[in-house]
Amino acid sequence: MSRGSAETLDEITRFLTEALRREVGPDDDYFALGLVDSLFALELVTHVEDRFELTVEVEDLDLDSFRTARRLTAFVHAKKADAETAPVHAGDS
Amino acid sequence: MTAPAARPTVKCLVWDLDDTLWDGVVLEGDVPPPFPPAATTLKTLDSRGILHAAVSRGDHDTSTAHLDATGLGEWFCAARIGWGDKSVAVRHIAETLNIGLDTVAFIDNDPAERAEVAAALPMVRCYPADLAGQLPELPEFRPAHVTAEAAGRRLLYRTEWRRRQAEEESGGDRRAFLASLGLVMEIAPATEGDLARASELTVRTHQLNSTGLVYGEEDLRRLIAAPDHQVRLARLSDRFGDYGVVGLSVTELTPTESVLRLMLMSCRVASRGAGELMLSHIVRQARAEGRRPVTHFVPTAVNRTMLVTLRFAGYAPVARDTGDGAPMVLEVPADHPVREPGSHVRLLVRPAPGGRSDR
Numbered sequence: 001m002s003r004g005s006a007e008t009l010d011e012i013t014r015f016l017t018e019a020l021r022r023e024v025g026p027d028d029d030y031f032a033l034g035l036v037d038s039l040f041a042l043e044l045v046t047h048v049e050d051r052f053e054l055t056v057e058v059e060d061l062d063l064d065s066f067r068t069a070r071r072l073t074a075f076v077h078a079k080k081a082d083a084e085t086a087p088v089h090a091g092d093s
Numbered sequence: 094m095t096a097p098a099a100r101p102t103v104k105c106l107v108w109d110l111d112d113t114l115w116d117g118v119v120l121e122g123d124v125p126p127p128f129p130p131a132a133t134t135l136k137t138l139d140s141r142g143i144l145h146a147a148v149s150r151g152d153h154d155t156s157t158a159h160l161d162a163t164g165l166g167e168w169f170c171a172a173r174i175g176w177g178d179k180s181v182a183v184r185h186i187a188e189t190l191n192i193g194l195d196t197v198a199f200i201d202n203d204p205a206e207r208a209e210v211a212a213a214l215p216m217v218r219c220y221p222a223d224l225a226g227q228l229p230e231l232p233e234f235r236p237a238h239v240t241a242e243a244a245g246r247r248l249l250y251r252t253e254w255r256r257r258q259a260e261e262e263s264g265g266d267r268r269a270f271l272a273s274l275g276l277v278m279e280i281a282p283a284t285e286g287d288l289a290r291a292s293e294l295t296v297r298t299h300q301l302n303s304t305g306l307v308y309g310e311e312d313l314r315r316l317i318a319a320p321d322h323q324v325r326l327a328r329l330s331d332r333f334g335d336y337g338v339v340g341l342s343v344t345e346l347t348p349t350e351s352v353l354r355l356m357l358m359s360c361r362v363a364s365r366g367a368g369e370l371m372l373s374h375i376v377r378q379a380r381a382e383g384r385r386p387v388t389h390f391v392p393t394a395v396n397r398t399m400l401v402t403l404r405f406a407g408y409a410p411v412a413r414d415t416g417d418g419a420p421m422v423l424e425v426p427a428d429h430p431v432r433e434p435g436s437h438v439r440l441l442v443r444p445a446p447g448g449r450s451d452r
Contacts, residue, residue: 021265031405034268034437038301038363041405042398058421061404 008052009073015047016069026070031063041066048072054079102236103143103218104192106228107183109201110149110156110174113222119159120151127163130226135168137229141239142246144190146171148182148199170250179206180213189257190250191361198233200225238296240289245337252334253361259333271437274331276365280374281443283324283341288313290338291326294357298341301358301368301399304391304420308343308355321346327371329362336362340371344379351379353388356399363398370438372406376431385427387411389420407431 009026016024020035030036036044044066045056054076065075108131111118117125135145145168149156153174160166171189173182179201187194195216201207202222211219220228228234256274263270283291288310295307308316316322327340339359345352353375358368379386388408390400407430408423425431 020267034271034366037366038358038368038398038402041401045397045401058400058404058410061401062409063405063407066405 005073005077008076009069011051012048012072012076013069015051016044019043024069026073027068029067031067048076052076052080054083100218100233101193101196103198103233104196105144105146105186105190105198106138106234107146107148107186107197107199108169109179109199109203109206109222110147110160111151112202113200113225114147114165115159115163118151119156124159124162127165128222128225131222132165134225134228135165138234139168139247141229141234141236143234143236144171144247144250145169146173146186146190148173148179148186150174150176168247170247170254178209178213180210180217183210183214183217189254198228200228238289238293240293248334249337249361256331256333268437271365274333274365274437276329276331276438277441278367278370278438279328279330279441279443280325280340280371281328283313283317283326285314285317287326287338291324291341294338294341294359295355298357298359299393299395300360301363301402302393302396303356303399303403304354304389305393305396306343306355316343325375327358327367329365329367339367342371342375344375346382346384349385350387351375351382351384353386356388356403366438368399368402369406369432370440372402373432374440374442376407376425380431386425388423390423391420 013024013026016030019040020030022035024030045061048054049056060075060079064071066072108114111120111125113128114131115125115127117123119125139145147156147160147169149172151174153172156174157166157172160169160172171186173185175182179199183197183199184194187197193216194214197214197216198218198220199207199210200220200222201210204221207219207221210217218233259273260270263273291313292308292310299305313324317324323342323344323346325342325344326338327342329336329339336359339362341355341357342353343355345354356372356375358371376386386408388403390403392400403423407425409426409429411422411424
């Protein structure tokens with residue numbers, strides 16, 4: 001994992017731990033744990049957009065990209081890498 | 094000058110107590126009797142689903158004790174008694190009840206208090222105390238839809254108040270709090286007795302709403318009777334009481350697809366996982382009937398929550414030949430696993446109408 005990824009993972013994990021008011025590890029599936037409702041799901045998506053300056057498109061809203069801090073970190077970096085090279089294509093991720 | 098017709102009807106009337114609801118000042122040792130027109134207005138507006146709250150000067154315990162002694166306490170679902178700015182108290186009441194300030198009205202005999210509220214919160218409609226008896230005549234106090242649910246709204250909010258206290262006492266452990274609620278969701282086909290409430294939901298629900306379609310009672314009656322449509326309602330209850338009818342879905346059936354034309358869930362119960370639960374039932378039901386679960390989605394300024402909920406429930410965008418302005422079409426892929434309902438809620442599915450007593 002690159003240094004940037006480690007920082008992102010750390011930051012996302014801290015956000016989740018604070019927002020869900022319990023310790024959340026990098027591989028904890030907080031959806032499966034029943035910690036996420038519709039309201040927090042949107043809060044999480046909006047937070048990722050604001051913090052990492054990206055736009056989560058309809059195609060990006062795959063639960064598999066959001067269910068753990070580590071997956072979310074990978075999503076953020078893939079999204080950033082896409083944005084730097086070429087326009088994001090729907091369904092690529 | 095009266096309020097323009099375009100403004101929303103009032104959802105909550107906030108009362109000053111001394112010299113407005115009752116004839117005198119409770120702090121000075123009086124036992125002031127309520128003004129009869131004010132007491133009548135309380136009951137009339139309550140029957141229309143309009144809530145009452147109190148924002149008044151004085152000692153909280155003394156004032157609320159007198160409110161109960163007059164027999165009027167049961168009509169109120171929130172109270173802020175103290176010495177701070179009344180505009181702050183009014184704003185707090187609106188946040189607690191989760192309603193917009195443009196649906197809040199304020200009545201007070203003191204012009205200075207009305208001016209303070211009006212200056213800080215220009216969207217709040219303010220009335221002098223001598224209008225108390227006439228408020229029910231005003232158009233802004235005449236909601237278009239009055240249902241059994243609306244008339245019971247006060248009880249729902251009083252119950253919600255107690256739930257919120259329990260949540261604060263749980264210390265933020267969401268799973269433990271949800272598990273402690275003993276939630277039960279009942280999903281059943283809509284019946285004739287549900288039409289007014291079902292129509293009201295399509296008008297009042299905006300955030301967890303997939304397409305924003307508004308159905309009148311006549312539309313719903315026709316869809317309920319149509320063999321190629323299903324109209325389902327979700328009711329929710331917990332150990333504190335009944336939330337009432339909170340969710341609605343309208344599904345169009347084709348030989349191969351079960352197309353969700355409208356799905357909505359009251360924002361009051363979004364934090365209970367109610368939207369996810371109803372969607373997973375709809376997906377399971379479609380598959381059980383041998384149809385592919387499809388949904389329409391029309392984005393608005395406020396319904397992205399619904400899009401996220403649909404996507405996380407497994408609905409994925411599909412390319413179709415649709416013209417401009419056509420709804421987005423999403424479908425749950427055949428290999429997508431459907432989440433089972435969480436352990437925090439019991440799901441009851443009623444397959445056929447009948448047998449349930451309507452309130």
